[in-house]
Every structure is written in C-alpha cells, then in structure tokens.
Amino acid sequence: MRKNPPKASPKNLPSFRKRFSALQNLPRFFALVWETNKALTIGNIIFRLIKSALPLLVLYIGKEIIDEVIRLMDHRTDSHQYLWILVGAELALTIISDLLNRCITLFDSLLGDLVANKTSVDLVHHAAKLDLYQFENPVFYDKLERARRQTSGRTVLLSQTLAQMQDILTLISLGAGLVVFNPWLILILIVAVIPSFIGETHFNEKTYSLTRSWTPERRELDYLRYLGSSAETVKEVKVFGLENYLASRFKSLSDEYYDANKKIAISRAGWGYLLSAIGTFAYYGAYLFVLLQTLSGLITIGTMTFLSGSFQRMHGMLQGIMTRFSGIAENALYLQDLFDFFEIQPTIPANESGKIVPKPIRKGIVFENVGFKYPDNDFWALRNLSFTIQPGEKLALVGENGAGKTTLVKLLASLYKPTEGRILIDGVDLQDYQLADLRANIGIIFQDYIRYEMSVSDNIAVGDISNIDDKAAIENAANMSMALDVISGLPNKFEQVLGKRFKDGTELSGGQWQKIALARAYMRNAQIVVLDEPTSALDARAEHEVFKRFSGLIQGKMAVLISHRFSTVRMADRILFLEKGKLIEYGSHEALLDQDGKYAELFNLQAEGYL
Numbered sequence: 132m133r134k135n136p137p138k139a140s141p142k143n144l145p146s147f148r149k150r151f152s153a154l155q156n157l158p159r160f161f162a163l164v165w166e167t168n169k170a171l172t173i174g175n176i177i178f179r180l181i182k183s184a185l186p187l188l189v190l191y192i193g194k195e196i197i198d199e200v201i202r203l204m205d206h207r208t209d210s211h212q213y214l215w216i217l218v219g220a221e222l223a224l225t226i227i228s229d230l231l232n233r234c235i236t237l238f239d240s241l242l243g244d245l246v247a248n249k250t251s252v253d254l255v256h257h258a259a260k261l262d263l264y265q266f267e268n269p270v271f272y273d274k275l276e277r278a279r280r281q282t283s284g285r286t287v288l289l290s291q292t293l294a295q296m297q298d299i300l301t302l303i304s305l306g307a308g309l310v311v312f313n314p315w316l317i318l319i320l321i322v323a324v325i326p327s328f329i330g331e332t333h334f335n336e337k338t339y340s341l342t343r344s345w346t347p348e349r350r351e352l353d354y355l356r357y358l359g360s361s362a363e364t365v366k367e368v369k370v371f372g373l374e375n376y377l378a379s380r381f382k383s384l385s386d387e388y389y390d391a392n393k394k395i396a397i398s399r400a401g402w403g404y405l406l407s408a409i410g411t412f413a414y415y416g417a418y419l420f421v422l423l424q425t426l427s428g429l430i431t432i433g434t435m436t437f438l439s440g441s442f443q444r445m446h447g448m449l450q451g452i453m454t455r456f457s458g459i460a461e462n463a464l465y466l467q468d469l470f471d472f473f474e475i476q477p478t479i480p481a482n483e484s485g486k487i488v489p490k491p492i493r494k495g496i497v498f499e500n501v502g503f504k505y506p507d508n509d510f511w512a513l514r515n516l517s518f519t520i521q522p523g524e525k526l527a528l529v530g531e532n533g534a535g536k537t538t539l540v541k542l543l544a545s546l547y548k549p550t551e552g553r554i555l556i557d558g559v560d561l562q563d564y565q566l567a568d569l570r571a572n573i574g575i576i577f578q579d580y581i582r583y584e585m586s587v588s589d590n591i592a593v594g595d596i597s598n599i600d601d602k603a604a605i606e607n608a609a610n611m612s613m614a615l616d617v618i619s620g621l622p623n624k625f626e627q628v629l630g631k632r633f634k635d636g637t638e639l640s641g642g643q644w645q646k647i648a649l650a651r652a653y654m655r656n657a658q659i660v661v662l663d664e665p666t667s668a669l670d671a672r673a674e675h676e677v678f679k680r681f682s683g684l685i686q687g688k689m690a691v692l693i694s695h696r697f698s699t700v701r702m703a704d705r706i707l708f709l710e711k712g713k714l715i716e717y718g719s720h721e722a723l724l725d726q727d728g729k730y731a732e733l734f735n736l737q738a739e740g741y742l
C-alpha cells in the first residue's frame with residue numbers, strides 16, 4: 132500500500148503555458164471527429180451557427196413588441212398588424228430554437244459515441260502493436276490506463292468546444308447590439324468575469340494534477356475491486372476469507388483519494404462563490420445604470436428590456452465561456468494522455484517490407500549465442516544459448532522453474548528481442564522477417580493461455596481467426612486435440628459458451644480447458660508449433676496420449692515442447708536442458724541418459740516416483 136500519497140502541490144501542477152499549449156491538441160481532436168463522421172460534424176456545425184444568431188433576434192423582437200404595445204396604448208386606433216407579425220416571428224423563432232436544441236443534443240451524443248468507439252478501436256489496435264515488455268512496465272500501464280479513461284471521458288470535449296464556438300458567436304452578435312448603446316457596459320462585463328475565470332483555471336489545474344498523480348493508486352483500486360468482486364477470484368477470496376482484508380485495503384486507499392479530492396472541491400466551491408459574487412455586483416451596477424437612463428427618458432422601455440436582457444444573457448454567457456474555456460483546456464490536457472499513448476512506438480517494428488518466412492523452412496532455426504535480460508532485471512534470464520532445431524525436429528525444453536524455458540519461446544516468437552546474439556530461420560535473422568508473417572508461421576500455446584469466455588467454437592478458432600467460420604476445420608482441430616469428447620458432453624456442443632461470465636455459460640475443468648486450448652495449435656497451419664506446458668492439468672495417461680497424437684499429427688513440422696513430465700519429454704527427438712538460463716545438456720533422451728548428468732538424475736528420480 133502507498134506510504135506517501137501524492138499531493139496536487141504547486142510543483143507538480145502543469146504550468147499555465149503547458150495548459151494553454153494543450154489547446155494545440157484540439158485541431159488533432161477535431162481531425163479525429165471529422166474522420167469519424169463527416170455528415171454529423173457538418174450538420175452539428177451548421178445547426179450551431181444558426182442557433183448562435185437566434186438570441187439577438189429574439190431580444191430584438193421582444194424590444195419591438197414592447198415598444199409597439201406601448202405605442203398602440205397611446206394610439207388606440209392604429210392597426211395591430213405589425214404587433215401580430217412580431218409575435219408570430221417570436222413564436223417561430225422559439226419553435227426553431229427548440230428544434231435546433233434537440234438536433235444539436237442528438238448530433239452531439241451520436242458523434243460523441245462514435246468518437247468514443249473509434250478511439251477504443253484505435254486503442255486496441257495500437258496496444259496490439261506494442262511490445263510485450265512495454266505491458267510489463269508499470270509506467271506504461273499508467274499511460275495505458277489514462278488513455279483508456281480518455282476514450283469515453285473526453286467526448287464531452289466535443290460538445291464543449293462546439294458550444295463554446297456557438298456562444299462566442301452569440302456573444303459577438305449581442306455585443307454588437309450593446310456597443311451601439313454603450314461600449315462601457317461590455318468592458319464592465321469582461322472585468323467582472325475575469326476573477327471567476329482565473330479561479331476556475333486554478334482549480335481545474337489542481338484537479339487534473341491530482342487525478343494524474345493518483346493514476347497508479349486508481350489502478351490499484353480497480354484491481355482491488357476486481358479481486359474482491361469477480362468470478363475468477365471469488366473461490367480463493369472465500370476460502371482464504373480475504374473479503375475484509377480487500378475491503379479495508381480498498382477503503383483506506385479510496386479514503387485517501389476522497390480526502391485529497393474533497394479538499395480541492397471545498398476550496399473550489401468557496402472561491403467560486405466569492406469570485407462570481409464580484410460578477411453579480413458588476414451586473415447589477417450596469418443594470419442600475421440602464422434603469423436610470425430609462426427613467427431620465429434617454430431610452431425607451433423596449434430598449435431597456437433589450438439592453439437588460441442582452442446584458443443578462445451576455446453576463447451568463449461570458450461567465451459560461453470563461454468557465455468552459457478552462458474546462459476545455461483541462462480536457463485538452465487529458466487528451467494529451469491519449470495522444471501520448473498513440474505516440475508510443477514498439478521497439479520490435481512490424482517490418483512490413485521485410486522478408487517472408489520460407490515455405491518450407493529448409494535449414495531450420497539456429498540460436499546463435501543468444502542472451503536475454505528482462506528490462507528491469509539485472510540478471511540474465513538466458514545466456515550463451517547456441518543450438519539448432521532441424522526441419523521436422525521435435526525439441527523438448529526441460530529445466531526447473533525459472534530456468535528460462537518460456538523466455539526462450541517468447542524470443543522465438545519475437546515477443547522480445549534478444550539482448551545479445553541472434554536467432555536465425557534459414558540463415559536470416561528473425562528481425563529481418565515481416566513480423567506478421569513470422570508470427571503466422573509460429574503457433575504457440577502458452578501455459579497461461581487465455582480462457583475466452585466465448586463459445587467453444589470461438590475458443591478454438593482464435594488459433595486461426597481468419598478461419599472462424601470454417602466449422603469443419605474447427606471440428607477437425609478439436610478431434611486432434613482430444614477435445615471432441617469434452618465438447619460432445621456439452622449441452623450446446625460447439626456453440627456452448629464457456630465460463631460463467633455470460634448467460635448459459637458452462638465452466639470446464641482445468642484439463643478440459645487445456646484440450647480446447649490445444650486445439651488452437653491444430654487450427655493454425657504453422658510451420659513451427661510450440662506447446663509451453665499446455666498439458667500440465669491433464670492426467671498422466673491423457674498427456675501421454677495427447678503428445679503421442681501430437682507427434683504423429685504434426686509430422687514434418689518443427690515443434691518445441693515444454694513439459695515437466697519426463698515420460699512426455701522422452702518422445703522428443705532432442706532435449707535441451709536449461710539451468711538458470713544456461714544450456715547445460717543437449718541431445719536425445721538416450722544420449723542424455725548415457726551422459727548420466729542432470730537430465731539422467733531427474734529422469735530416474737521421476738521414474739522412481741520421487742518427482
């Protein structure tokens with residue numbers, strides 16, 4: 132748990148300049164909006180333009196109506212026609228204004244939803260491009276988290292900015308009317324609103340800074356909420372009785388956040404009230420001035436209502452514009468987080484102009500003095516690895532926990548780049564191949580494969596998602612991985628939803644899940660197949676059977692198998708024994724037994740039932 136909660140101190144507040152420079156994000160944001168839906172964007176802008184001219188017209192007609200009524204009261208015999216035309220025009224404007232309001236709200240919400248959806252889709256695509264190690268870095272995770280929150284949260288920026296433009300146009304039109312009468316009134320207005328604006332700006336900065344500095348804690352809160360209330364964790368939470376521990380850990384962290392937020396909210400409310408009071412006094416000062424002018428007969432009653440009406444509207448509007456402006460600047464700052472995330476580039480490039488993996492691979496895969504260190508570790512997870520996988524060869528990786536087996540497989544799949552040395556396929560460095568083609572040629576089932584809470588069919592099809600509709604291929608893969616027995620026992624067979632998250636879902640046993648996951652390897656027509664302990668939950672007989680079938684079914688392909696069961700490992704053509712990241716023994720089962728080294732020792736221990 133955190134020791135020193137971050138504070139929104141002046142030091143970590145974004146500077147005034149930085150805040151305003153964040154407004155530079157708006158053109159990029161609007162380019163995104165425009166790209167999302169051009170028709171809705173244009174429609175929205177046109178409606179707002181029309182709407183911006185209405186207040187001045189309404190006020191002017193109101194003035195004319197009052198003056199006309201007063202005139203008609205003095206000249207009772209005159210025709211009322213002009214009055215009724217004015218009333219009709221006012222009615223029409225009100226109806227048009229209501230219609231425009233509805234359309235603007237509708238367009239705002241449709242466009243907002245579309246922008247949020249598009250950003251989410253872009254986020255998924257971009258995240259998939261990034262490196263695995265970037266996901267293992269907490270700083271990156273915080274960025275991702277902030278970006279994720281921006282996808283839906285920032286759509287309000289759209290209506291804010293458009294409303295701002297609309298109000299500014301209205302303000303200009305009203306201002307023009309006011310200038311004709313007395314320009315000083317406008318000056319009073321502006322001066323009255325400035326204190327409020329500065330206050331709002333200041334508190335927005337504080338809120339942003341607090342939210343930002345609390346990203347890791349908010350992530351922890353989300354995680355604790357997940358641990359305390361999800362189907363995946365409920366079993367362990369119950370048997371270990373963790374609910375109070377999780378709840379109190381959540382509470383103490385969320386209370387800290389609440390306190391920090393509360394402080395800002397209270398001082399914002401207090402200052403906001405004081406500063407806007409200044410504006411109110413100025414408004415009434417100007418109002419008094421207009422009243423005195425009317426009493427002394429300098430202006431008509433109609434002009435007085437026009438002026439006081441437009442002054443009141445302008446006052447509210449100017450205050451709104453100023454407040455909204457700092458809101459926009461704040462949202463633009465958040466937007467920066469989203470764009471920053473999109474700026475992050477993978478270190479393993481897609482290399483779209485790279486080579487295509489030869490079909491078939493003729494010379495095999497060569498590890499040439501390969502070493503690898505995880506970014507935050509100072510020890511080598513793998514070092515000085517040199518070996519070859521011949522075409523058609525089945526290689527088994529053995530070694531104790533943490534020896535580096537999974538890491539080796541991740542290097543082979545180009546999920547990481549070797550820190551030193553090279554991995555070659557047919558004499559060409561992995562990095563020179565097109566990344567997508569390389570991955571298409573490798574089928575890996577990891578030990579922590581995903582249990583997709585989707586249908587059985589989809590769970591298998593993820594092995595080759597381009598063939599998601601090929602029912603025959605899916606059934607064939609299920610047959611090969613021995614998943615067919617499991618599936619035939621399910622009520623909806625291949626359409627059965629797995630997991631308990633969704634309606635009518637069924638949970639499987641660990642071994643049953645593994646058989647389904649294993650079918651993914653058969654679904655993918657890859658030249659290199661890697662199974663990283665995907666059979667650990669199978670009983671010994673089933674695992675033996677799975678591997679026997681596997682060897683037969685993938686004849687001619689290269690395979691890398693990771694297993695802690697020596698009865699399985701011995702089926703491989705060659706075995707590579709890793710210890711603390713180093714290759715210590717390498718050869719066929721028989722050769723390694725003859726060598727009487729570490730492999731032979733562990734094999735014999737297991738054969739005797741000690742392991």
Ligand SMILES: Nc1ncnc2c1ncn2[C@@H]1O[C@H](COP(=O)(O)OP(=O)(O)OP(=O)(O)O)[C@@H](O)[C@H]1O
Pocket residue numbers: 267505508512530531532533534535536537538539
């Ligand atoms: N993402 C990671 N970041 C940092 N270190 C890691 C990461 N993954 C693994 N390691 C470290 O690298 C070493 C090798 O781990 P690896 O997962 O390759 O072992 P393994 O042989 O597959 O183990 P097991 O049999 O338990 O699956 C370990 O010391 C582990 O702590």
